Amino acid sequence: MNVSPNVDDVDDVARNAEATTTLMSGSGHDHHLEVSLGLWQDRPASEVIDTALLADRLGYRSVWIGEMATWDAFALGAHLGVQFQHSGLVLGPFAVAVRDPAMIAIGVASVAALTRRPVSVALGTSSTVVVENWHGRSRRRSGVMLAESAQALRQLLDGEKVSFDGEVIRSWGYRLRLPAPSSELVIAAFGDQALSAAAAYADRLVLNLVDPSSVRDLVAKLQVAADTIGRPRPRVAVWTTCAVNPSAEGVEQVRRGVTGYLSAPGYSDMFRRAGFGDVVDFALTKPHPGELLGRIPVDLVRVTGLLGDESHIEARIKEYIDAGADDIVIIPSATDDDPAGERTLRAMADVGPRLQAP
Numbered sequence: 001m002n003v004s005p006n007v008d009d010v011d012d013v014a015r016n017a018e019a020t021t022t023l024m025s026g027s028g029h030d031h032h033l034e035v036s037l038g039l040w041q042d043r044p045a046s047e048v049i050d051t052a053l054l055a056d057r058l059g060y061r062s063v064w065i066g067e068m069a070t071w072d073a074f075a076l077g078a079h080l081g082v083q084f085q086h087s088g089l090v091l092g093p094f095a096v097a098v099r100d101p102a103m104i105a106i107g108v109a110s111v112a113a114l115t116r117r118p119v120s121v122a123l124g125t126s127s128t129v130v131v132e133n134w135h136g137r138s139r140r141r142s143g144v145m146l147a148e149s150a151q152a153l154r155q156l157l158d159g160e161k162v163s164f165d166g167e168v169i170r171s172w173g174y175r176l177r178l179p180a181p182s183s184e185l186v187i188a189a190f191g192d193q194a195l196s197a198a199a200a201y202a203d204r205l206v207l208n209l210v211d212p213s214s215v216r217d218l219v220a221k222l223q224v225a226a227d228t229i230g231r232p233r234p235r236v237a238v239w240t241t242c243a244v245n246p247s248a249e250g251v252e253q254v255r256r257g258v259t260g261y262l263s264a265p266g267y268s269d270m271f272r273r274a275g276f277g278d279v280v281d282f283a284l285t286k287p288h289p290g291e292l293l294g295r296i297p298v299d300l301v302r303v304t305g306l307l308g309d310e311s312h313i314e315a316r317i318k319e320y321i322d323a324g325a326d327d328i329v330i331i332p333s334a335t336d337d338d339p340a341g342e343r344t345l346r347a348m349a350d351v352g353p354r355l356q357a358p
Contacts, residue, residue: 032327033348034090036064036239038341040253043334045070050340051332052080056087058349062120064090064239064329068130074107081115088117093124093188093206096149097137101164102174104149105156112181119181121157122206123149124188143193144168150185150201157183186237190266192221199225204235204327209261209304212316212323214270219324235326241305243333244313244347250333255301259283259292274303306330314351 035055037048048071052063063080067073073091081089089111094104104121112119125131125142132139148166155162159180162171187202189195190210198205199222207218219236226233241257243250261267262283271280279295298307306313317328330348332341 031321031325032061033351034062034064034237034327034329035060035087035345036066036090036329036331038241038331038334039066039068039070040334041069042253042256047334047340048076049080050342051334051345052087053083054340054342054345056080056084058345059086060345060349062088062090062118064122065092067092067094068126074111077111077119078114081111081117081119084115084117088120089115090120090122090184090186092122092186093126094122095126095131095135096123096145096169097126097131097139097142098135101149101152101156101169101171102162104153105176106178108157108183109176109178109181112183113178118184120184120186120204121153122186122188123153125194141168143191143197146187146194147197147201150187150197154185154201157181157185187234190218195221196225198222198234199231200229202234204237206237206239206329207325208239209241209258209267210238211270211274211303212319213273215320215325216323236324237327237329238320238325239329239331240320241301241307241333242313242330242341242344242348243305243307243338244344245309246307246333247335247337249335249337251298251301251307253333253335254305254307255296255298256293258296258301258304259289262292262296271300271303274300276300276303310347310351313348317351 037051039048055063065073065077077089077091091108091111108119108121123146125139125146128139131137145168148169152162152164152169152171155164156176157180159176161173161175164171184203186204186206187194187198188206188208189198205222207215215238223233241254243254262271262280268280279300282295283292301307306316320328332344334341338344
């Protein structure tokens, strides 16, 4: 894909830069449309660079860069950020058992200083495979680690000399030498302990691959937790896969992406409620991934993904907003039929203005 600017892109930004990134509900509350890089393992690793640069040219508010099996998020964020003209960066979620608060703060401050872009940072607990198998760290007491990492990191990002002595996380005596970025702090959560941490310490909560019904339940829990401690409820972002008029290859790519969630606590209940209890039961027997994939119908993927034409996706986004989501973060499918997710990104840039209130 050629990412050099062209006249059409300039027109796209002029037409969509604000409307695409700020969606207005009937109540007048601001909602943002953002992009997360898919990092699809069946695609060339460098393709996400094209995706990110196109998202910036189309005026999306932020580009999220996760970290798991492919890129170092700080390195990719710096490479992209110096080329951005419109989008901010959200780095992470970083696994708190793998990266400590000082390490994260130095990385965020470095990217902010090098790119001169707004840089947010997200924290999460990740998975046993990533933390224990790949990195040889322990996930024990990961909920406590998440809450304590958020507290120590907040001090560092605000330019304070860190002084934190928790049950799991300890950090003291260090202050950033680079300008403190005062970054937005995002926490990825699903379970009650992580939701409590988000209510207490996050500026924004991100929910990954959930349906609108689950969003409604989780936002209600977050509100109760925030009210209990007398703090405003953090904004809520929802990550969701997205493919506009997908080919069979695109549907298959998204279908593969849900296999790891079917037997996960909380997610299994969500898919049961949606009517796919038989698939969940089979997933709980720990079959070979190929066997499990063969049992996953396309309709199951639609529970947590945005697949279809523009009108269908627009209606589905409104369901998420009505359920309490503040921001929608699309993960565009990328295939040979839609390299770098260009068709999806351009179509969603056109959906944004239609979601504004009169």
